[in-house]
Amino acid sequence: MSGAIEQPRFTCALGSCQSVVAIKKGVPILHSGPGCGVQISRIIGQGEGYAGGSTMPCTNAEESDVVFGGEKKLRDVVENSFKVIDGDLYVVITGCTAAITGDDVAAVVGEFQEEDKPIVYVEEGGFKSNNYVSHSRLVKAIIDQYVDKFSEDREVIPGLVNVFANIPYQDPFWNGNLEQLKRVLTGIGLKVNILFGNESEGVSEWKTIPQAEFNIFAGSWAGLDIVKHLKRKYGTPYLHFPYTPIGAKETSAFLRAVGEFGGLDKEKVETYIDREEKKFYSHIDKMASFMLEFRYGIPRRFYTLADASTALGFSKFFLNELGIIPGIQFIVDDIPEKYQESVLEEFSKISDLQTRDVKVVFDPDAGLDQQKLLEDAKDYEDKRLLILGSSWDKHIADELHADLLIVSVPVQHRLVMNCGYAGYEGGLRAIEDIYDRVLATYR
Amino acid sequence: MSKISIKEPSVVIREKRLGTINAFTGTASQIVEKSAKGELKDCKRKFSQCLGCNQQQAFCQLAMIRDAAVINHAPIGCAGEFADFNFTYRVEQARRGLPSQLGRYFCTNLLEKDTVFGASRKLEETIRLAYDRVHPNAIFVTTSCASGIIGEDIEAVVDAASEELGIPVVTCNCEGFRSKIWTTGFDAAYHTVLRGIVKPSEKKSNKINIINFWGSHVFDDVIRRFGYEPRYVIPFSTVEELSHISDAAASIHICPSLSTYMGAGLNQLHGVPEVLVPPAYGVAGTDRWLRAFGKLVGKEELAEEIIREGHEKYVPEIEKLKERFKGKKAYVTAGAAHGQALITLLGELGMDVVGAAVFHHDPVYDSGDDKLDILGQAVKNYGDVPDYRVCNKQACELVNALNRIRPDLILARHGGMTLWGAKFGIPSLLIGDEQFGIGYKGALNYARRIDDTLDSIEFIKNYSKHASNPYTKWWLEQDPGYFQGDGSGRGCAAGNGGF
Ligand code: SF4
Ligand code: SF4
Numbered sequence: 001m002s003g004a005i006e007q008p009r010f011t012c013a014l015g016s017c018q019s020v021v022a023i024k025k026g027v028p029i030l031h032s033g034p035g036c037g038v039q040i041s042r043i044i045g046q047g048e049g050y051a052g053g054s055t056m057p058c059t060n061a062e063e064s065d066v067v068f069g070g071e072k073k074l075r076d077v078v079e080n081s082f083k084v085i086d087g088d089l090y091v092v093i094t095g096c097t098a099a100i101t102g103d104d105v106a107a108v109v110g111e112f113q114e115e116d117k118p119i120v121y122v123e124e125g126g127f128k129s130n131n132y133v134s135h136s137r138l139v140k141a142i143i144d145q146y147v148d149k150f151s152e153d154r155e156v157i158p159g160l161v162n163v164f165a166n167i168p169y170q171d172p173f174w175n176g177n178l179e180q181l182k183r184v185l186t187g188i189g190l191k192v193n194i195l196f197g198n199e200s201e202g203v204s205e206w207k208t209i210p211q212a213e214f215n216i217f218a219g220s221w222a223g224l225d226i227v228k229h230l231k232r233k234y235g236t237p238y239l240h241f242p243y244t245p246i247g248a249k250e251t252s253a254f255l256r257a258v259g260e261f262g263g264l265d266k267e268k269v270e271t272y273i274d275r276e277e278k279k280f281y282s283h284i285d286k287m288a289s290f291m292l293e294f295r296y297g298i299p300r301r302f303y304t305l306a307d308a309s310t311a312l313g314f315s316k317f318f319l320n321e322l323g324i325i326p327g328i329q330f331i332v333d334d335i336p337e338k339y340q341e342s343v344l345e346e347f348s349k350i351s352d353l354q355t356r357d358v359k360v361v362f363d364p365d366a367g368l369d370q371q372k373l374l375e376d377a378k379d380y381e382d383k384r385l386l387i388l389g390s391s392w393d394k395h396i397a398d399e400l401h402a403d404l405l406i407v408s409v410p411v412q413h414r415l416v417m418n419c420g421y422a423g424y425e426g427g428l429r430a431i432e433d434i435y436d437r438v439l440a441t442y443r
Numbered sequence: 444m445s446k447i448s449i450k451e452p453s454v455v456i457r458e459k460r461l462g463t464i465n466a467f468t469g470t471a472s473q474i475v476e477k478s479a480k481g482e483l484k485d486c487k488r489k490f491s492q493c494l495g496c497n498q499q500q501a502f503c504q505l506a507m508i509r510d511a512a513v514i515n516h517a518p519i520g521c522a523g524e525f526a527d528f529n530f531t532y533r534v535e536q537a538r539r540g541l542p543s544q545l546g547r548y549f550c551t552n553l554l555e556k557d558t559v560f561g562a563s564r565k566l567e568e569t570i571r572l573a574y575d576r577v578h579p580n581a582i583f584v585t586t587s588c589a590s591g592i593i594g595e596d597i598e599a600v601v602d603a604a605s606e607e608l609g610i611p612v613v614t615c616n617c618e619g620f621r622s623k624i625w626t627t628g629f630d631a632a633y634h635t636v637l638r639g640i641v642k643p644s645e646k647k648s649n650k651i652n653i654i655n656f657w658g659s660h661v662f663d664d665v666i667r668r669f670g671y672e673p674r675y676v677i678p679f680s681t682v683e684e685l686s687h688i689s690d691a692a693a694s695i696h697i698c699p700s701l702s703t704y705m706g707a708g709l710n711q712l713h714g715v716p717e718v719l720v721p722p723a724y725g726v727a728g729t730d731r732w733l734r735a736f737g738k739l740v741g742k743e744e745l746a747e748e749i750i751r752e753g754h755e756k757y758v759p760e761i762e763k764l765k766e767r768f769k770g771k772k773a774y775v776t777a778g779a780a781h782g783q784a785l786i787t788l789l790g791e792l793g794m795d796v797v798g799a800a801v802f803h804h805d806p807v808y809d810s811g812d813d814k815l816d817i818l819g820q821a822v823k824n825y826g827d828v829p830d831y832r833v834c835n836k837q838a839c840e841l842v843n844a845l846n847r848i849r850p851d852l853i854l855a856r857h858g859g860m861t862l863w864g865a866k867f868g869i870p871s872l873l874i875g876d877e878q879f880g881i882g883y884k885g886a887l888n889y890a891r892r893i894d895d896t897l898d899s900i901e902f903i904k905n906y907s908k909h910a911s912n913p914y915t916k917w918w919l920e921q922d923p924g925y926f927q928g929d930g931s932g933r934g935c936a937a938g939n940g941g942f
Contacts, residue, residue, distance in 0.1 A: 004569040005519060005552045006576070012520025027913070033588040033619035035496025039523030051913040054838045054859035058493040061620045066592060080490035080926065084839055084918040096518060096589040097620060100558060127518035127553050127589055367549075367576060391526060395533070395545045410526035 006367025007392040008043065009305070009332045009408055010170060012096075013124035015040050015131030016138040020091045021052035022168030022175075023195070024202030027087035028052070031074050031105060032095025034060035036126065044131070044169040044409045046416060057081040061097040071103050078112060078119070088203040089146065091138065092121040099125025113145065118203070120145040132222035132307070132333050135167045139226045143209060143233070151210040151234070161185065161262070162193045162209050162236075164226050165218040165422075166244065166309070172411045176420020177244065181218065184423050187272045188255050188264060198418070210234045214262055218244060218254065218422075220308035221339040237261075242346055243312035247321045247427025248280040250313065276424045283428055284321070290435075291322065298438055299386035299403055301325050303373050305366055306388060306408040307333035308343045314388055314407065315358065316350050317427060322434075324386060326350070328359045328376055330369040332408075335362055370396050377402075386434065403437045405430075445809045447637075447708045452598050452614055454634035454704070456622035457805065458485065461703075463624045465803045467833035468924035471786070474831055475819045478806035485623075490926040492837050496619030498585055499524050500628025505583045505615065505635070507532045507657060507678035508685065512547040512579040514569050516562070516597065517587030522550035532678075535657045539679060547577045553589050563595050570604045570612060580682040581611045583635060591618030611682070613639030624803050626778070630704040636677060636685055637708045644690035644713070650674040652694040652709065654702035658878030661885065662695070665733075665749065669740055676705075689713035693739055697722050697877055699808050699815045700780035707809030719814040723881050724784040725791030726758060727824060753883035761883075764890040765793040771897070774848060774864075775799040776834075776841055777856030781877060783817035785854050788880055788889050790825025798830035798848050800841045802857075832924060838863065842914055843923040845869065852897060868907030872896045 014036055017028035028051070030037055037056050048055055057080075059065070059073050074092070081090060092109050109121040122141045124134055163181055168174045175197040182194045193208060194200045209230070215238040217227045227238035239261040245254035252273045259269035291298070302324050304311040311329045318324040331343065340362055347358040363369055370393070377385060377400050385402035387393050391412040397404035406414050407421070421430045445460045457463040464485040467474055477483050498521060505513050506528040515522050529546035536543060551569045553562055566584065573582055584601055597614050605612040615635040617628050651671045653662050657678040666673040674680075676688055694709055694717050696702045709715040718739060723732035730750050737746025773794040775785045782801035789796050808815050822828070830848065834840040842863050845853070853864035853871040864871030872892060874880070880889045 002554055002556075003552065004514075004565070004572055005522070005550045006548065006573075008519055008522045008525060008550055010519070011523050012518050014520055025913075030493060033496055034494035034623075034625065035499050035619040036520060037493030038495045038499060039520055041523075042527040043523035043525075048859065048862065050911055054493055054836065055913055056493045058491060060491050060494050060623075061588070062623050063620055066588075066620050076489045077491060084490055084915060085913050086915045087913070095520075096587075097592070100589065100592045125555070126520035127558060128555050130519060367547075371576075391530065392545075395543060398543065410530075412526065412530045 003365065005365050007370070009364070009366055009390055009392065009410070010334065011040050011043050011131050012126030013129045013131060013134035014093055014095045014126045015044060015170065016122065016124070016134040017056065017093050018044055018052065018131070018169035019135050019138050019167065019196065020089070021049040022197055023089060023206070024200060025050060025086070025088035027081060027085050027090045028056050029078060029081050029090055029092045030056060030058040030095060031070065031092055031098045031103065032058060032061060032126070033097050034058065036095045046169060046172070051085055051087060055085070057085065061095075066097055066101055069101055069103050070098060071108050074103065074105065074108050075111070078108065082117065088118060089142070090117070090119040091142065092119065093138070094123050094125060096126045099123065099128065118146060130334055131170055132167065135170070136223055136225040139164070140229050142206065143230070147206050147209050150207045154210045156213055157191065157208065157211045158213055159189065160191045160193065160208065160212045162195065162212045162215045162230070163218070164215065164223045167222060168196045170409060171310070172407070172409055172416050173420045176418045177422040177426065178420070179418065180420045180423030180426045183425070184251055184255060184276070185216075185258065187276070188259055188269045190258075190262070190264075210236075212236055214238060216241065216258060220312060220343060221335055222307070222333065242342065243316070244309045244422050246313045246317040246421050246430060248277050248424055249320050250316050251423050251427070252277060280424045280427065296442065297384035298435070299324055300383045301327050301380055302386040302388060303327045303330070304388040305330040305332055305369055305390065305393060307331065308335055310407055312343065312346050315347065317430065319350055321427065322431065326356075326358045327380070327385070328361060328373060330366065330373070331360060331362045332364050332366050332369065334364040366392060374400070403434070403441070405434055405437060445707065445811070447704070447711045447809065449634065449638040449708075449712065452638070453616040454627065454630045457624040457627045457630060458622060460809065461805045461807055463803055463805045465623055465833055465835035466927040467804060467831070468927060469831060471799070471818055471828035471831040472822050474804060474833075475816070475822055478804070479813065481806065483804070483806050486928045488835070488837070488926045490839070492839060494836055495625045497617040497622055497625055497628035497631060498587055498619050500625050501585055501615050501617035501632040503528060503656070504629060504632035504677050505585065506546055506548060507535070508581070508680055508682060509541070509544070510579055510681050511581040511583060512549065512573045512577045513583045513585060514549045514551060514566070514573055515585045515587060516551045516553070516566055516590040518553045518589050519550055521587040522548070525550070531657065535679065541679070547573065547579065549573045558589060558593055561595055562590060562593055563600050566597065566600050567604065570601070574608050579610065581613065581640060583613055583615055585615045586618045588618045588620050591616070591621065611639045626700055626803065629701050632677070633705040633708060637705070637712065640682060640685045641689050641713070642686045644687060646690065647692060648672075648687075648690040650691045652676050652688050652691040652715065653697065654694060654705050655697045656701070656877055658697065658876045661878045661881050665882070668749065669736070669742055669745060671740070689715060691715045693718055696815065697881065698780045698784070699817070700778050700805065703805070703808040703810070710810070717810055719810055719812060721787070721815060721817040721820050722784055724787045725886055726754070726761065726883060727791065728787055728820070729753065729882050729886070757883040757887045761792070761887050761890050764894055767894060768792050768794045771795065771852060772797045772848070772850040773852045773854060774845065774850040775854050776801070776860045777854070778802045779804055780817055781856055783821060784880070785856070786828060787817060787821045787825070788886060789854065790821055791886060792890050792893065794852070796825070796828050797850055798844055799828050800832050800834040800844060802834065802836045804833045839914065839918065840923045843919055843921065846919050847923070852893065865903050865906055866910040866912060868904050870896045870900055870903055
């Protein structure tokens with residue numbers, strides 16, 4: 001899509017700076033206009049992190065840089081970033097100003113790389129793509145310009161996997177989701193490089209990326225380039241699981257796929273799945289009476305305005321574990337056309353028992369999506385509706401008296417710390433959160 | 444005095460109009476003196492952190508006009524703020540008892556190809572789309588670095604659209620790189636409104652323009668007692684209301700950093716007098732403000748009466764609280780004029796203001812006289828601030844200064860800064876509502892909040908034990924102003940302060 005956007009729900013290519021913030025002691029250095037960092041924090045930031053927000057070094061382009069170029073300033077800022085901010089990895093990312101004026105960032109950063117400083121660069125320019133796309137470019141840059149230096153005489157470590165999934169900060173639950181994915185994969189006996197967030201060892205973990213036995217990409221499309229790149233570069237095979245696994249059914253499917261792909265001991269995998277499913281369904285069992293018998297309304301139909309991975313993951317979960325039927329799914333991640341078909345196909349398979357025709361709209365112009373949603377909702381006035389969306393959707397949720405679970409940026413009406421909806425525990429958490437919103441509406 | 448001209452589509456940037464600077468190391472009295480003599484020079488930094496830009500300041504003023512739509516002619520990244528301002532807009536609607544409404548903001552979503560083949564078509568389409576979706580009474584088009592550098596004739600596009608749609612479609616040139624001083628964005632928004640919305644008025648009304656953000660309506664009672672009607676601009680006005688602000692009896696500044704351009708513009712273009720006296724912070728400051736306002740409207744006796752009442756009602760409790768603040772060291776970090784207002788307040792409350800990191804410094808305002816000089820008055824009334832720095836919102840300078848000074852209290856005004864007090868275990872207070880501290884009641888409000896803040900140290904002390912600190916030991920050992928100028932620690936900014 002290349003038209004105007006009302007209610008943006010992602011940011012520009014420069015937004016990958018938040019992926020750097022998500023690496024332990026990672027320091028982004030922006031070569032951009034003065035306001036860019038703030039713009040990004042405002043929509044996807046969750047506080048400062050270690051060196052994000054107003055700690056992030058930035059060249060703060062001014063008129064003279066735009067006219068005469070900003071390479072000298074960049075060199076100064078990089079040099080002094082090393083002195084001022086204590087980091088394990090520094091990443092220079094360029095914004096629109098530098099991209100238009102054509103500063104030779106490679107040359108400037110190259111000087112520091114020659115001194116063996118832990119620094120890489122990604123030439124973006126905010127307008128070149130968005131942060132769904134640039135996240136992959138960032139990870140690839142770190143691998144090619146830094147990690148690769150440590151890959152000589154690499155030996156594959158049996159059972160080691162790199163996991164690429166939710167995009168830090170763009171997915172508000174990135175940290176919790178990655179924690180959950182690591183937990184279940186460790187459960188079936190793998191050694192997991194989760195790379196971002198609390199459960200990662202940080203840069204030392206990144207250095208072992210080339211040694212993985214195989215890679216896992218759990219998501220629809222944004223990040224697929226990374227595992228493809230690693231296959232080309234190090235010959236590491238990869239498994240693509242096309243959405244975020246939420247709840248028991250999907251997580252078990254995910255683990256079985258991984259087990260099979262990695263040739264893991266089947267019994268071990270099944271034992272783990274069995275244990276986790278027992279726990280999960282004991283809670284469902286306990287609360288089934290509520291879900292089936294609650295006298296006052298609980299949602300029967302849901303709309304989603306989110307990225308493809310989230311929309312798919314939740315749709316499967318809602319339908320199969322909670323009996324909530326999918327209404328129109330608005331995919332707002334600006335998904336390239338070539339991937340849309342595979343998303344539609346996944347939606348067509350969301351029920352094991354019957355063909356379900358889920359209506360899917362691909363359009364990042366969420367202002368327009370909302371209009372369509374309101375129009376569609378007119379046909380369901382008898383039903384209590386649930387909207388999976390962002391803070392932008394509070395307004396229409398209020399208007400429709402619908403329940404709103406915020407699962408996408410911008411997130412302004414809830415606080416996220418380690419909450420994650422992936423995995424078995426994440427599924428339970430999702431159920432708690434939905435019914436918390438529902439029940440809180442009663443007097 | 445700067446001459447306000449609305450012929451040009453772009454506002455003259457603050458550096459040029461007012462000689463504004465964003466780096467200084469010295470004392471408050473030094474910067475006051477150097478401002479008066481016109482001796483302040485600006486300088487660069489050899490290290491810098493994310494700042495904030497013009498465009499955001501402009502947007503904040505245009506985004507809450509109740510029946511307008513805003514288009515940011517930019518790539519999607521520059522629209523990150525939309526959600527944030529929508530949140531503020533909606534929270535403040537509720538506080539004002541207004542119906543629930545979404546902020547209608549559009550981004551032209553400039554892509555690489557548009558920077559090569561041009562983006563005018565896209566802007567045209569977006570204007571039409573915004574009009575069809577919202578049917579606004581005006582559309583504002585803000586520019587960004589990308590649209591600024593492409594450099595197309597945006598004026599031609601908006602003029603044509605204005606004609607076609609029959610509503611004002613007005614540009615606001617506020618690309619981030621245009622000015623090093625982010626508050627130029629306020630000026631840009633006011634320039635836009637003065638140029639495209641405000642009409643001359645035939646007769647004066649009894650309205651007083653209060654040029655503000657979206658703070659609480661503290662002026663209602665007092666303005667009405669003087670027989671006038673308060674009118675808060677720009678946020679929460681309608682396009683129609685804005686078109687009449689030229690009929691006001693006077694304009695009030697709550698923060699001249701914000702409103703200098705609008706005040707002077709309305710004065711020079713439409714003869715609306717400004718209340719030229721520092722905003723009413725602190726008891727003495729409120730006395731002075733009331734007297735000035737009383738004089739302007741010819742009701743000096745009423746002013747004295749209000750002053751007497753205010754003193755009776757609020758001063759005894761303020762005095763009591765002051766006892767508890769004796770000997771406490773306070774530090775301020777905020778935008779320029781508001782920071783200076785906070786210095787005034789703290790001085791009034793008997794605290795010892797040991798330092799301040801303010802974001803920029805306007806040596807003079809657009810009105811051209813020094814009657815609005817808050818800092819000058821503060822220094823005169825409450826003594827010097829020994830470590831006064833203009834920090835351009837550079838967190839590293841603040842962190843470094845705090846680490847040395849270790850005050851008992853920090854008063855902050857912008858996010859990302861308050862945090863640092865807490866990390867060092869120093870009680871910190873951020874008050875978002877600019878009007879919270881105005882008047883006698885405001886002084887008491889602040890005194891109470893400061894008292895609470897000084898009291899509730901458990902969280903801060905516990906948190907500080909576990910807080911992360913990304914700054915190196917090396918940095919904390921340098922001078923806070925080390926990077927101002929040539930990076931030697933003795934650069935031009937220190938020269939500014941007379942070392
Ligand atoms: S500095 Fe420029 S590019 Fe960055 S947010 Fe501001 S206008 Fe946009
Ligand atoms: S789109 Fe460009 S100018 Fe805007 S925030 Fe992103 S990098 Fe900065």
